Amino acid sequence: MKSILITGGAGFIGSHVIREFVNKYPEVKIINIDALTYAGNLENLTDVEGSKNYKFIKADITDAKVIFEIFEEHQPEGIIHLAAESHVDRSITNPLDFVITNVIGTVNLLNAANHIWKGKYEGKRFHHVSTDEVYGALGDTGFFTEETSYDPHSPYSASKASSDHFVRAYHDTYGLPVVITNCSNNYGPNHFPEKLIPLCIHNILNNKPLPIYGNGKYTRDWLYVIDHAKAIDLVFHEGKDGGSYNVGGFNEWQNIDLVKELCSQMDEKLKRPSGTCEQLITYVKDRPGHDLRYAIDANKINQELGWKPSVTFEEGLSKTIDWFLDNKGWLENVTSGEYQKYYSTQYN
Ligand code: NAD
Ligand code: DAU
16 A cells, blocks of 8 residues: 655644545555644544554654654655644744754655655655745735745744755755645634634633734735645645645735634624624734735646635634534643643733
């Protein structure tokens, strides 16, 4: 059985990619490698854990020896690499963790792929999942294209930019068959509540303040996570060797407007009088080095591979809220213990 190794499959986006691949490719063995950090949660995968073509291996991508052994044993024909430290605010507090996982972890995987494929690259592929944050920040106009120069500002985006450079270097130096996707902000089921949307959903349910950094006019381009998983499937199978593809929602929102839309949908779903949730909005100290605006030009993936988002933001947000309301146990589990400590340090 041919196998594909997916790193970070217990995380937010990774779990949706695992589900997409396990269900769509029953003849392919999907191996999930995840260290189960605070962000990794096997509860995200209960519906696929019994599938014949799915295997979970708890392993840390920073451990080169273990990674080599896994590659030797399973001889994957493809790697889809999502494992990372992913939260900008945590990168400001602990930058080195981001270098270790995002840079060294990625290089370990590149070395292991190079080692087992030994220059025989026919039918092989290393897909690196990256972010639009590597491009830096836009002013009020313009878009990030695949040709935009890298200009990262946070330790997180600097570590992701560095990992992208290593992936390209292995392509150019060794001929390793690689593709990179640079995606905008995802949202959807299983989103860890340290990020804006799930954090606000969690706080609304608990009648806690909704913390808006700075003046709230920072702008992000939001994409429903399942649309990202489908884009990864397309690029992994059909993207051009050595190429990179921007993935985005054609969907820009200033943070304050987004949170107001969330509040209005939640008032309705929770049967609270209109305007109730909005009263929780609280402006707080800004994020240092906060990027003003991200906006993706996703025309290349649209024109070359026919990908486009399948849901509008209002629909995606409604589905997301419904998922959180139906999975309050999940939210409680991930917000107990360690999360409380993180929250009080970050917001008090
Ligand atoms: P996440 O934080 O929800 O999940 C990361 C996963 O990686 C977790 O399961 C965690 O246990 C695992 N992991 C972390 N360190 C590891 C290690 N050393 N070894 C093995 N596993 C480890 O992240 P996410 O939001 O799902 O993001 C996934 C990827 O997509 C990341 O590479 C991120 O940079 C990229 N990305 C995210 C977004 C977004 O909006 N969330 C947008 C664009 C790109
Ligand atoms: O653009 C893609 C990136 O999107 C990914 O690469 C990252 O992994 C992912 O975390 C996300 O980064 P952001 O920093 O944009 O996401 P976050 O949800 O943390 O913040 C979204 C915006 O909301 C940002 O402008 C900061 C702001 N914000 C965030 C939090 C957590 C607030 O105003 N208040 C908050 O409490």
